[in-house]
Amino acid sequence: MKTSAVFSTFLSLLSLGSAASSERKSSSTSTTLPATFKPPQVFKNSNLVHVISVEKNYVKENINVLIENIDKTAQDEYFVPFTADQMSRLGGVEVKDRKDSSAGPFIAEAVEFDQESDIQYLRIRFPKPLAPGASQTLGITYYLLKAYKPLPASIKQEEQQYLFFSFSAYCPSAYTTSKQKTEVKFPTSNIPDYTKLPGSGDVKEFPQKQGSKLTYGPFDEKPAGATQPVSVRFEFNKPVTHVSRLERDIEVSHWGGNVAFEERYTLHHRGANLSALFNRVKWQQAQYYQPNTFALKEMKFPLRVGSADAYYTDVIGNVSTSRFRSNKREALLEIKPRYPVFGGWKYPFTIGWNSDAKNFLRKTATGGFVLNVPFLEGPRQQEGVEYEQVQVRVILPEGAENVKYHTTIPTQSIIEAGVEIHRTYLDTLGRTALVIKARNLLDDFRGRELTVTYDYPLMASLRKPLVIFGSAMAVFVGAWVVGNLELKFATRK
Amino acid sequence: MSLGFCFQSSFSANPILLFAGFESIIHEFDPWFNFRATKYLVANGFYNFWDWFDDRTWHPLGRVTGGTLYPGLMVTSGVIYHALRALTIPVDIRNVCVLLAPGFSGLTAIAAYLLTNEMTPSPSAGLLAALFMGIAPGYISRSVAGSYDNEAIAIFLLVFTFYLWIKALKQGSMLWGALCALFYGYMVASWGGYAFITCLLPLHAFVLVCMGRYSTRLYVAYTTWYALGTLASMQIPFVGFLPVKTSEHMPALGIFGFLQLLAFLDYVRSAIPSRQFQTFLWLFAGAAFGLGLLGLVIATSAGFIAPWSGRFYSLFDTGYAKIHIPIIASVSEHQPTAWPAFFFDLNMLIWLFPVGVYLCFQQLADEHVFIVVYALFGSYFAGVMVRLMLTLTPVVCIAAAIAVSALLDTYLSVKSPKPEENQAVEGAEGKKAAKSGLKATNKPVVGVYTTWGKGMIVSALAVYLLLFVLHCTWVTSNAYSSPSVVLASRLPDGSQHIIDDYREAYQWLRQNTREDAKIMSWWDYGYQIGGMADRPTLVDNNTWNNTHIATVGKAMSSSEEVSYPIMRQHEVDYVLVVFGGLLGYSGDDINKFLWMVRIAEGIWPEEVSERAFFTPRGEYRVDGEATETMKNSLMYKMSYYNYNNLFPAGQAVDRMRGARLPEVGPTLSTLEEAFTSENWIIRIYKVKDLDNLGRDHSSAAAFERGHKKKKVTKKRGPRVLRVD
Structure with missing residues (x-):
């Protein structure tokens, strides 16, 4: 494992300047x-x-x-x-x-x-x-x-x-x-x-x-x-689980001391289709007599210890068939799809959870920050899971700069990486978001690391409170001025 | 400060109750359509929404959705959504929709406060009214989070329009009248119940005139409201020219004309001597009445003015809908109110209500007349239709608040009049009175003297108020915060178990069927299928085409041979039924089945007959004793298909109806089971394509089951003599 990590160590320095982008070109995955x-x-x-x-x-x-x-x-x-x-x-x-x-x-x-x-x-x-x-x-x-x-x-x-x-x-x-x-x-x-x-x-x-x-x-x-x-x-009497697209958002909050994860899966079963349509009676009977089936019934997501507030939803809303156990030794999210997924069926869903920032975030001696998160988490299934397209987005606080990343995922799998602006929660400038697109990944790579280093000046962290304070003051002053205006016709006394 | 508290409490009480049990989810049926329309509005912009032709409902007819809805609700949440987005608050449109109703219930409380303050000088009445408004179950039923329906904002608009009306009337102010018209326009854009305002304001004006209280204030307020409000209301495509064409709007127009005449007479009276005025008055009144009547008759008979609509007739004759328009009667909200519902929805307020109205009689200024008129009008309609309880609730809250505050004001003052002093004063006055001889004009000094008596009354009131809060909390958490899409039950160990069959099946439809697969189901589920499963439906809760609904009813209640061609003609791919037999869920399709039969019978009396679904002894049965028509109906077959395989032979039981089912279950030849949810609540069937070998489906299915093909003796028809 150690050797493979050394081998596959892929160091891609990426900063916001144009020099970095030319550097990225040179380390691009294909050569003409x-x-x-x-x-x-x-x-x-x-x-x-x-x-x-x-x-x-x-x-x-x-x-x-x-x-x-x-x-x-x-x-x-x-x-x-x-x-x-x-x-x-x-x-x-x-x-x-x-x-x-x-x-x-x-x-x-x-x-x-x-x-x-x-x-x-x-x-x-x-x-x-x-x-x-x-x-x-x-x-x-x-x-x-x-x-x-x-x-x-x-x-x-x-x-x-x-x-x-x-x-x-x-x-x-x-x-x-x-x-x-x-x-x-x-x-x-x-x-x-x-x-x-x-x-x-x-x-x-x-x-x-x-x-x-x-x-x-x-x-x-x-x-x-x-x-x-x-x-x-x-x-192969197990589900042939294929995730055609996984979007993974990792949102870092310095003020909240929190790292929020959200993963959106588009999951397909690439196995055999049903020759006769789904029959609930047979399914319920099979639960007792022959529980081994090629339908996808359940997925287990072992999360990092300390994960909390897990949720599991799909496009209609919350899915109630999930269990989340979090204690000192493990944090395990077990989910069941709304229906058993047979071959040719599709089931997109979303999961998410929070974690304390101190589990992932560290301040360096030089004043910068280092974020170390798993590149891929996803379910751990006996039969394995394959991911066709993966997009990992690390949303850093507003004003974070000088972003560099390093990952132990094989180079060949990474297609593209860049920095975007993501606007949310009363942002004025928008947050710095590092977006890494990868393809053809497997659950074997769960737990491979993604390390992001960035600088976060003090003024950037004070920007939002100041902006909110300032605009609230402006509203009050405006209201006060408007309230004092005399709109009536002058009455002669 | 306290008002802020009321606002807070009414705003926060509801969602907390909701989130305790479920997530943020849109409730029931109609809200799903509103939610879908809002998403469309947010995604495509206002003008596209205005011109929205929806081809995913009412297949194959489609629906001119943009022109047949009240856009106020969607536009409101769209504006809120975009405003929050502009502040870069990443809010999901679903959460805006879910929380809109509680938010507006807070505004309703403020409106109730303002309106009550116009009625009485006591400041506590307004606060109490706001409090009552915030928690009265009659209104909370429509203001819980997730109840994203037109009523959610309409009640606020209703109360606020009334407030502005009173304000305009009191001051005779054109500004307030114009504001009133503005909010009236907003109300028209939001809810079909705007007709309540359209009728109540003229009635109020009419009563005032009859009481001899005509004034220029009334004239200014009414004409401003009517002229601007009618113009505003005509901007909504769905309303269009209705305000000048239908009978519902005629009282407002009539009173408008009447006030013009009065104003004219008023002017004439001031200009000519009174004797001539008498003659003028009679002539003028007679001519105006005659002309008006003649005009109305001609306009109605010529078809310029539509006669009253059916839904309106059912407001006066509760039996009308059941006979003539079963589709209206089939909605539980349109049933006449049962008397316990008043207590259930209003609790203590219902007995405080008459007291408040009585107190209004004591003062009887113009605004008190309004409360009296509103109370009468509202009570009548609340008695006729369950859903109109909603329009009664505000006036009940206001009247009850007036009553409670009068009681509290009397009994809560610590200072008690001193008996001796009064005695002395009375003695002195008595002497004076005896001297002046005007004893009758002296009011006897009234007051509560004992502290314990005050204490008793006040504490009794406090207990009542607390009980009221308890009741409201209980009703809200038990009756009104269930989203009905998700059912909650308790496991033996007391933990909550969520039965999520609806969403399981809808999600399955959404993910695993073709994008344009047409779903046939009873109309109750149309909006949910459109919203959650995102598939085209044949009929939905916007029951605009009775024949189409009857067609679905006929397909459900006929045998397979009759239904299959209907389904083929409508390109149905899947049929969805709701079955509560396994779980004992009462809202299933077998229980609604008679309505389908009745509605189908209304259109095809010779093909569908309600009588055929009852046994000779008049029972509605589903077990072995069920009638042949029942057993052969598509609905029965779809509900019970394969069901008996779940039980040991011969022991299949329908837990909902407590019936033991026949040992051999129904067979289906034109449909095949495609999906059944975990607790069997939703069953989806796929309509088979035409047989490859050109057989009819029943013989193909019999062949599949291994039956030998029956020798079909060629039917030659009755022999006839050849006559050449």
């Missing part, structure tokens, strides 16, 4: 290359293990590869190919050195060279170039969202849900791979269908099944770009 770009064949994958985990409702892939520089010069760029479709669903890319956890940050970013091309590349920059003939073990972790299709696409409410997933048995690589194998991990051992391949060596047939794991390979040398499409169909 000529349309005819092909990765130079400077590496060889000596050994590769590809682990695909479909245990949750997103795919987590892990490529552990021993690379060797076969070129004559030192190299510092390694390319990983994806299809254009995968690229749009790719998230949470993290690269590290398996052997040396103290190696500096590997920066992974999408390469922009030809929008039309079906093959897109992810470029990994090494912290220091790899000498000719030297080798290094890379651990590349990434996630794919919206990876499954339910098969059958619609089932009855009491039936089991099966998901279908296709991938390549040979790990897609831009380089020649001498030896490789692909392991697929499943949530249960119930895998009714999977593609079988002719074996090699002492194995007659791929894959080998061990419990809830399938292993394709080991395979011998494959050229760059070799693929072998295979597909699996497995039981």
Whole structure:
């Protein structure tokens, strides 16, 4: 965990000046290359293990590869190919050195060279170039969202849900791979269908099944770009929760000593649709006989200790089916959607809570402030939650300036960050709001930190009381003046 | 200072009671429409709102909403919303709407204070009136947070208009008269009950004239109000030319003309000798009366003036609506008031009310005549229609405050007249009187002498007042702060359990059906579906088209074969019914079903018959003994479909009606169950598309159930002889 934090440490300094914006451009997530770009064949994958985990409702892939520089010069760029479709669903890319956890940050970013091309590349920059003939073990972790299709696409409410997933048995690589194998991990051992391949060596047939794991390979040398499409169909009797948009507001109040959180979810169930319409009798009976279902019934949000005043609403109003427990050890918000969410159904909702500012906010020696909050909280579900678009907005007090942030979320996931003005509660200038847009995040990243530093001069904090006092005085004086005006015609005495 | 307190108390008492139980939520039915209209206004601006044609209600007819509503309420909250936004206070339009009614109830208390102060010199009367106004259940029923209805601001406008009227009348001031007209215009923009003012002010003027109290003050006040007020009221599209066309507005016009004549006569009288004036008067009066009557008859018969509307007739004959317009009679608010309701809504005030009116008789200045007239008028209408209790409440509060303050003023003074002194004075006076011989003109000295007697009376009054507060709190928290969208119940351990089926189902509709899926339901739920589920409806609480409602009633009360074509013709996608059988919830559709039947029968007497829903012994049953028509009706089938599967075989019970249901539940072939809420209160059915194989639905459904297709013997019709 520590190493990954070090690796993915992404330092983006962002200040209000124009210099900062140019700096942001340079660290942008995509780089333009000529349309005819092909990765130079400077590496060889000596050994590769590809682990695909479909245990949750997103795919987590892990490529552990021993690379060797076969070129004559030192190299510092390694390319990983994806299809254009995968690229749009790719998230949470993290690269590290398996052997040396103290190696500096590997920066992974999408390469922009030809929008039309079906093959897109992810470029990994090494912290220091790899000498000719030297080798290094890379651990590349990434996630794919919206990876499954339910098969059958619609089932009855009491039936089991099966998901279908296709991938390549040979790990897609831009380089020649001498030896490789692909392991697929499943949530249960119930895998009714999977593609079988002719074996090699002492194995007659791929894959080998061990419990809830399938292993394709080991395979011998494959050229760059070799693929072998295979597909699996497995039981996944859990909701396929997909959050198409999450808006997370974090509002800091210095006067109130409070940090308020609000999260607005647009939640979809991407699993199997109902073949017959919802039947309440069967649902109520299933609650007793067969409580395991692919419908989403409940979500649990473990919040930071000290959270208070949780609420749970949707567009119509308060939803009464929630429980909030907050004590010294935990703060747990359990919510139930108004109705069980089946495949193809949608349920948008809002939750929010407050917390004491001292849990998150600290004053630095130089007089500035440091805010340290989780980038993403969200529900912790056994089956996982995926987020397609995430917008985190940190609303700082009116007059806060010199805003910089730093987050441990993978660089590749962050699309955009900027400072906006948010007007609320008798503001005159409006509050400084840091807006960070990210995409393709997973609940694996809940708890990753977002650190915001800013300056907040004393005058800025006194502005509002003074403005209110001044305007109230103006109203009183105005009323007094108007009250003393003689509007009647002068009466002759 | 104390007034501020009253304002505070009346403002704050209500929302607290509400928030103790529920969140900030719009209540009941009509407020949901007002809320939706307000959102539209805020989102699209005033001019679009004015021209709003709503195609999401009354499918496929639509509704010219902008021209058929009273915009005062929405515009008021829109203005408040924009004002707060301008101050960068991030307020949600929903919270503005929810808290508008309590806010205006505070203003009503102030208006009641001002109006009462015009009646009596005692300063305590106004404060008491404000206090009563703030907590009387009769008004709190419409001023709790969330009751976002026209009445929320209308009662304030009503009382304040009356205050301005009294002010204008007392001073004969054109300024006050114009202000009165302005607020009258606001009232017209806000509530259909403005007709109450339109009739009460002329009546007051008429009574004054009959009492021989015609004065230039009356002339100035009345003509200013009428001329400006009528013009103001005609600016509202929904009202338009009604003030000069309908009978409801004729008294105001008549009195206006009458006052002109009086003024003219007054002028003539001052100009010519009295003998000639006598003759002139008779001739003039006869001619004016004759001409007026002739004009009225001609105008009515020619159709320039509409005769009284049905809702108005039902104010005079309580049985009228039940026979002629069942749709009006089906609303519980339009029923005649039961007598306990007076005590329930007004408690102690109801017996203080006559005392206050009596005290008005004692002084009987122009403004006291107003209270007397208002009291009579208001009492009558409150007796006819439950909802008009609302218009009675202000005058009851004022009269009761006058009475209580008279009592308190008498008994609360610590200084008691000394008997000996009085005796002495009386003795002395007696001597004087004996001398002057005018004993009758001397008033005997009246006073309360004993302190304990004062103490008794005052403490008794204090106890009554406290009991009144208790009663008001109890009524408000029990009867009037339930939003009716959310039901609260108690779990065995005493904790509150919230039954939220309505919103569960509406949210499901909103999220999981097509944006333009048409929902058919009984009209009660139209506004809620529009507001919460945001889906087009066939009929809603704006019952402007009786035939359309009857069509829905017919679809609900007929068999599937008859209903299906109706639903197809109206492009219905989903049908929503409310079923209280599992929970014992009384406001469900089976209980309202007879109204649907009656309304449908009003239009199609030969196809729907109310009698067919009663057993031969005249009972309305839902169990095995129910009539065939009942069992085959769509409503019955939708309510009980699949219900018996919830129970062990043969033990299905309808807890609402305490009926054991037949062992085999109803079957549906043209509809399929789409959603049922947790406690079965809302059931939504999807209307099936036409069968793919061209079969009719009942045979398709029978096939699905595994029944063999019945050999359909070809119907050849009765044999007839060929005649060539």
